[in-house]
Amino acid sequence: MKRDKPKFKQIIDAAVVVIAENGYHQAQVSKIAKQAGVADGTIYLYFKNKEDILISVFQEKMGLFVENLKAIISDGSTSSEKLLKMVENHFRVLATDHHLAIVTQLELRQSNKEIRMKINEVLKEYLMLLDDILIEGLENGEFQEELDIRLARHMVFGTIDETITTWVMNEQKYDLMKLAPKVHRLLMSGMKS
Amino acid sequence: MKRDKPKFKQIIDAAVVVIAENGYHQAQVSKIAKQAGVADGTIYLYFKNKEDILISVFQEKMGLFVENLKAIISDGSTSSEKLLKMVENHFRVLATDHHLAIVTQLELRQSNKEIRMKINEVLKEYLMLLDDILIEGLENGEFQEELDIRLARHMVFGTIDETITTWVMNEQKYDLMKLAPKVHRLLMSGMKS
Amino acid sequence: MKRDKPKFKQIIDAAVVVIAENGYHQAQVSKIAKQAGVADGTIYLYFKNKEDILISVFQEKMGLFVENLKAIISDGSTSSEKLLKMVENHFRVLATDHHLAIVTQLELRQSNKEIRMKINEVLKEYLMLLDDILIEGLENGEFQEELDIRLARHMVFGTIDETITTWVMNEQKYDLMKLAPKVHRLLMSGMKS
Amino acid sequence: MKRDKPKFKQIIDAAVVVIAENGYHQAQVSKIAKQAGVADGTIYLYFKNKEDILISVFQEKMGLFVENLKAIISDGSTSSEKLLKMVENHFRVLATDHHLAIVTQLELRQSNKEIRMKINEVLKEYLMLLDDILIEGLENGEFQEELDIRLARHMVFGTIDETITTWVMNEQKYDLMKLAPKVHRLLMSGMKS
C-alpha cells in the first residue's frame, strides 16, 4: 500500500511545510518535491495529481483529530467533559503544529470547489463524532431537551473554527490552549446571565 | 468619486453574478466585463486591479449588513432582542440574494490570503457593532458577567457563519430564516439543560 | 473573419518555416510565435490550439493545389493533358516552396491520428477532383474502359507522392519538374512494351 | 546474438501489438514491457533505446517481404508474373496480419524523420529487389525500353502503398487480395485506352 511507504508521508509533510510557508497558490509541485527530497516525477508515483496531494494532506492529518476524538468519546466521562476534551484536542493539535494550523485554517480553503467538497467528506466523519456526543448528552439529560443537534453542531464547530482562525490570523500570538475551558463554558452556558 | 458612477456598481454587480455562476477561479476579468456590458479595459478605469474588484464587492455588499445593524442597535430594545435581530438580518440578506450568498460563503473564501486579510478588515466594522451589543448586554446585566467578549464574538459569528455555509452547501434547500430564533435561543442559553 | 486578417497568414507561414527547419516535434508554439513576430498569446487569438495551427497550415496550402487544379480541369484540353497539368502543378507548387515540401511530405505525417484524419478530409477534395478527370477520360474514351477509378486514383496519387517524397528525402537535389512528363507518360502507357 | 534469444522476438511482437492497439504516441516502453511480460529495464538489455525497438520491428517484419520476394524472383516466370506475385505477396502479408498492417501503414509513419530515414534504409533492400525485376523486364523486352527504372519503382511502390493505406484507413473492410490482379494489370498497361 502506497500510504504506508515512507515516501508517502515524507511528501505529505513536505506539502504542509511548503503550503504554510509559501501559500496555497505558490505551492508548486516542484517545490514540494524539493522539500521532500525527491524528484518531481516521484510525486506522481505516490499521488495521482496535485489535487490528490492536497486531499491526502487533509485525510492524513484529519486522522489525528478523529482518532483522538474516538478515544475521548469512549472514555467514561460526562458529555460535557467530552465536549471540553474535544475542544482541547482540537486546539492542542493545531497549537502544536503551527504549519498545519496555517494550512487547515487559511490555505486549504483557497482550493477549488471540487477539492473542498472532498475535504468536506473527510470533515463529515469528525462532525458525526461530535453529533454522537451531542446525542448522548441529550439522552442522558445533560443537555437541554429542545436542543437542535444540527444547530448545536454548527455552534460548536463554528465557534471552534472561528476562534482558531482568528488566532492564526493574529499570527498565533497568544496561548490558544488557555481558551479551551472558557470556550467550553460559553458553549455550555450560553451568554444569558 | 468613482464609487458613485453608474458603471462602478454595474461592474460590482456583474462580478457577483459571474463569480456565483462560474466560481471564483473561473471569474475572469473579461467575463465580468462582458457581463457588465463594458470593454475589458474599462474595468481598469474604475478598479486598480482584479483584487480591487473583489474587495470592493465585499465592501459594497457588507454595507447592507452594517447599515441594517446600525439601525437595529439604535432602536430601544434589549441586547438579547438586538442579537436576535442581527441574526435575522444576516440570514435575511443572504437568503434574499442567492448569488451573494454563494459568493460570500463559498467563492470569495478561495481568494488568496492577502485578499482575505483585506476582506477581514471590512468585516471588522461589522464585528465591532456586534461587540457593542455584547458590551451593552454585559453592562446592563443581561449577559453573564464573566462573558469574554472576544470568545462570545467568535461564538456568535462562527455559529451564524457555519449555519449559513452549510445551508448554501445544501443548495439552500430549506428555509434559513426559520432557524434564526432557534440560533438566537441557543446562543443565549447555551447547551446545558 | 480571422482567416483574412494578416496575422493569420503570418502565423501560418511562420509555422511552415519553423516545422521545416526544426522538425515537427521541435516546432514549439513559442518558436512559431517568435518566427511570426508576435507574442505566444497572440497565436491563441487566431487559433484554438496548436493542432488547429497544423490543420490550418494544410488547409491553407492545400487550397493552392485545389484552386490550380480546378482551373486546369475547366480548361478545354483532353483528359490526358489535364492529368499532365495536374502532375506539373503538384510538382511545381512543392518545387517552388522547399519548406512546404518538407512539411507536407515528411513532417506533417508525424502528427497524431486525429490530426491526420482531419488532414485527410482536406485531401479528399483534391482526390475528388482527380476522380473527375479520371471519369471524364473514361467517358470520352481516352482511358481504357475497364479502368477501376479507385485503383487509378491510388496509382496516380501514390506515384506522385512517392516521387516527391523520394525527391525531398534526397534533399531536393535534382529537378523535380523535369520528371513530370515522364511520370505522366508512365501513368498513361504503363510499363508494358 | 541478441536477435536470436526468445525475449528479443517476444519484445518485437509485443511492440507491434501495443502500437497497433494504442497508436504510436501511446506506445510507451512500459506498455511494451508489460505486454511482453518483462520488466521495463529488461527492454534495455535487448535494445539500445526505444528508437531501436521501432527500427527492429521494421527490420524483422520487413524480412518476411524480402524473403518471399527473393523466392519469387528466383523462380522461372516472366517479369510481369514476378511483378504480380510481388503485389500479391505484399498484399497477402499485410492482409494476414492486421496489427502489422496498422503499424506499417499508419503508426510507424508518425515517427520522427531520423527513424523514418533508418526505416527507409531497410526498405531499400526491398526496393532493390523490385529494381531487379524491372531491369530484367527491360532487358528481356517485356517492358518498354524508355522505362525510367526510378519512376517505375515509384509508381509500383507508390500504388501498392497508397492502395494498402486506403484499405487500412477504411478499417480493412474489403478484400485486399482481390485487388492484386487489377493493380498489376493497371501498372502494366497504364490508363490509356
Added chain:
DNA sequence: GATGAATGAGCTTTCATTCAT
C-alpha cells in the same frame, strides 16, 4: 540476467494588464 523505483527535462495554454486609437 532481470528487476522496477526513481529520475528530471520539457512545453502548451491561460489571463490579468496595457496602451494606441
Added chain:
DNA sequence: AATGAATGAAAGCTCATTCAT
C-alpha cells in the same frame, strides 16, 4: 471616457532511461 488587440510569464505532468539490488 472607452475600447479590445496584444502581451508574456508561469506550472503540472509524462515517460525514456538508469542503476542498485
